[in-house]
Amino acid sequence: MTTLRLAQGATASRILGIGSFQPERIVTNDELSQTMDTTDEWILERVGIAERRFAAKDESLVDMAVIAGANAVADAGLAPSDVDTVILANCTMPTPIPNGAAQVADRIGVKAAGAFDLNAACAGFCYALNLASDLVRAGSARRVLVIGAEKLTDWIDPVDRANAIIFADGAGAAVVGPADEPGIGPVVWGSAGDVVDLIGMRDGVIYQEGQSVFRWATTQIAPIALRALAVAGIEPSDVDVLIPHQANLRIVESIAKKLRAKGAREDMVVADDIVYSGNTSSASIPMAMDHMRAAGLVKPGDVALLVGFGAGLSYAGQVVICP
Ligand code: UT7
Numbered sequence: 001m002t003t004l005r006l007a008q009g010a011t012a013s014r015i016l017g018i019g020s021f022q023p024e025r026i027v028t029n030d031e032l033s034q035t036m037d038t039t040d041e042w043i044l045e046r047v048g049i050a051e052r053r054f055a056a057k058d059e060s061l062v063d064m065a066v067i068a069g070a071n072a073v074a075d076a077g078l079a080p081s082d083v084d085t086v087i088l089a090n091c092t093m094p095t096p097i098p099n100g101a102a103q104v105a106d107r108i109g110v111k112a113a114g115a116f117d118l119n120a121a122c123a124g125f126c127y128a129l130n131l132a133s134d135l136v137r138a139g140s141a142r143r144v145l146v147i148g149a150e151k152l153t154d155w156i157d158p159v160d161r162a163n164a165i166i167f168a169d170g171a172g173a174a175v176v177g178p179a180d181e182p183g184i185g186p187v188v189w190g191s192a193g194d195v196v197d198l199i200g201m202r203d204g205v206i207y208q209e210g211q212s213v214f215r216w217a218t219t220q221i222a223p224i225a226l227r228a229l230a231v232a233g234i235e236p237s238d239v240d241v242l243i244p245h246q247a248n249l250r251i252v253e254s255i256a257k258k259l260r261a262k263g264a265r266e267d268m269v270v271a272d273d274i275v276y277s278g279n280t281s282s283a284s285i286p287m288a289m290d291h292m293r294a295a296g297l298v299k300p301g302d303v304a305l306l307v308g309f310g311a312g313l314s315y316a317g318q319v320v321i322c323p
Pocket of ligand 1: 037038039042043046047122161162165166208209210211212213214217246247248251279281309310311
């Protein structure tokens with residue numbers, strides 16, 4: 001009988017480096033209130049966003065992903081040739097083919113990369129991070145560049161005040177590679193396809209039933225985050241940093257409050273990147289981590305709890321050790 005040889009993977013995986021990119025143009029609430037019926041007060045109070053970034057017309061999702069990805073590779077102290085696989089999480093590519101990941105890999109200089117896009121909307125980065133970790137541990141890849149990038153402004157009705165004030169553009173990335181000690185915990189992921197109609201695209205623009213999604217996020221996501229801790233063998237009090245998808249500051253605060261009720265520390269750092277970045281879907285978690293590290297709020301070795309959630313409805317969460 002012929003026996004196939006199996007790939008030999010690493011004992012464990014970890015995040016080796018992170019990076020991000022935001023377009024130059026800052027859009028304030030006051031600017032938006034000039035073109036739609038909204039106010040700075042309403043947006044700050046209901047969503048917590050003070051300003052966000054919009055990409056230029058000729059600045060693509062791939063352009064942003066390339067810069068974030070290259071920054072993460074450099075942060076890991078690696079050359080592009082050290083990476084062999086690129087996963088681009090997104091839900092806003094202008095066309096389904098060609099995929100973005102192969103273009104990003106080529107432009108960064110990752111030759112002949114295994115490259116594919118992954119769509120789990122705002123949960124996409126956490127899905128892709130888990131996949132990268134599994135690929136490294138199974139021996140299918142040595143080092144994986146995981147990017148979450150979105151150009152949501154291509155898909156927004158600019159006068160739809162419910163969505164145009166929330167969504168924004170940007171990219172965040174992480175390099176995942178082998179490790180002796182686990183740096184990426186098991187994922188808790190899932191979906192609620194029975195409520196798929198709550199967020200989607202209609203006539204080429206995003207719609208969402210905001211209040212229903214809000215209720216789902218504020219009731220379902222904290223228990224998922226707690227399960228991610230449990231499967232990693234981590235107590236709530238061990239969490240140094242909480243980085244939920246940046247959908248609405250009130251959702252972030254609700255998740256933090258529920259975790260603190262279960263023993264998370266008062267001094268646990270809670271990501272509030274949405275205030276200056278808006279909701280960037282799959283980019284929001286890695287971008288928040290990168291910004292928080294630059295601000296000194298996240299240190300190498302910190303225990304971070306990530307949890308993404310959004311259209312699908314899909315969710316995914318895991319514990320990571322910050323690079
Ligand atoms: O990232 C993917 C996952 N997405 C989410 O997690 C988003 C979850 N949902 C939310 O964050 C919130 O539901 C929204 C931010 C989308 C909306 O906030 P809300 O507090 O739920 O507002 P609402 O839709 O219940 O609207 C309340 C009122 C309405 O007016 P009436 O009917 O009470 O007179 C809206 O027409 O606020 C009005 N409104 C606005 N007013 C000023 C809605 N958008 C605006 C606005 N400015 N931009």
